Amino acid sequence: MRPVMARMLAALFALSLAIACLALPGKAHANVTCSVTSATIAFGTSSTGTGSIAYSCNSSDIGGDNFTLCGLLGTPGSGTTAAPKMTSGAYSMNFNLYTNSARTTAWTTSTMITGAVTMPASLGGSTVTGSIPFYGTIPGGQAPASGTYNATFSGTILGVVEGGTCNQTYNNILVLVFTGASTSLTASAMVPSNCTVIAGTALSLGAVLATASSVSGNTTIMVNCTLATPYYLGLSPSNNSTTGAGVLTGTGGNTDHPAYQLRSVSTTGPVWGNTATASSVGNGVAGTGTAATQTITAYATLSSANVTPDSYSDTVTVNVNY
Incomplete structure (x- = not known):
């Protein structure tokens, strides 16, 4: 009887150990x-x-x-x-x-x-x-x-x-x-605000008689600015006049320089010069961007054509301030 009891106690002890191991925290x-x-x-x-x-x-x-x-x-x-x-x-x-x-x-x-x-x-x-x-x-x-x-x-x-x-x-x-x-x-x-400007065809006064006065012509300027961006355009003749009062130059040794005036709205409208800034129109032209191309007309008037017959021209710079 005693050996059998010993084996049973050993088995119970082993089982209790196994259960204890399972219960230990991981x-x-x-x-x-x-x-x-x-x-x-x-x-x-x-x-x-x-x-x-x-x-x-x-x-x-x-x-x-x-x-x-x-x-x-x-x-x-x-x-x-x-x-x-x-x-x-x-x-x-x-x-x-x-x-x-x-x-x-x-x-x-x-x-x-x-x-x-x-x-x-x-x-x-x-x-x-x-x-x-x-x-x-x-x-x-x-x-x-x-x-x-x-x-x-x-x-x-x-x-x-x-x-x-x-x-x-x-x-x-x-x-x-x-x-x-x-x-x-x-x-x-x-x-960001952004503007691009493209000048149209050259403003041509055509063939003018020497006796003609107040000869005028016009061209267009294309401006494309970001939606709702205010902008101010200035025009500057090659003589850097801030009032848009430029002069034409002939060819060769011709020293005559017929004067012209840049204007907005019409041939008799306000002078169009170059005092505009990013915050002020000055004597320029104001606009507001629409994200589409806008067309603005510029005018030039020649007060007198009583000069040496020749082909005369000038370069005008368009400045867009925004």
Whole structure:
């Protein structure tokens, strides 16, 4: 009887040891707190941009855990998630956000961006900072006014990927707590003022009799400026007259210089000179950009043609100030 009892006690003892081993605690997983430090995309003056959700994750435990953070886009202040708008006063501009650098997958309230995080193993805890990138484009074919444009997405979420979804809680071994998990994401772009100017055909007074007076002609100037951009045009003859009072020059040794006057509106309208600046029309002509080509007529009047018969010409410089 005694040997049998001994074997039974040994078996019970082994079983109790096995149960005790199963009950021992495993690795201590980190309690992690993550927060959003910024969420922005700035296009500057470009039609493409790269933004990011910047985060900071702190472990108060041993650490050494791996997890994947994710971001879901919030609700745009203007437009829709598929076609949000940036605004500048009364003007707006469409743009798009994407999860990938190829800009083929739109970032939305249900399509997430992701970023892997590893908390280093440390007895005193650890802190990891990083960012999750996203990408943006401003489609062409728009003609926005110059200015600084902004947009805000409220309720943009920082979460963790679990089960293929982006959640704001994570309870599978690793405990994550999010602060500032629902935040505002801002987008900005700058549209600079810009103008181009093209002179039309040469202003020709034609063949003029020596006895003629007050001979006049006109030509056009084409200006294209950014929408709502104020501009001021000045005309400067080759003699640099600020009042638009130029002189024509003949050929060869001809020293005659018939005088002419540049004018706006009509052949008897205001003189058109070159005192305009970026903020004042001076004696020039003012306009406001429409993002389309605008045509402005310039006039010239020759007071007297009583000069040596010849072909006379001058070069007038068109200055656009904006």
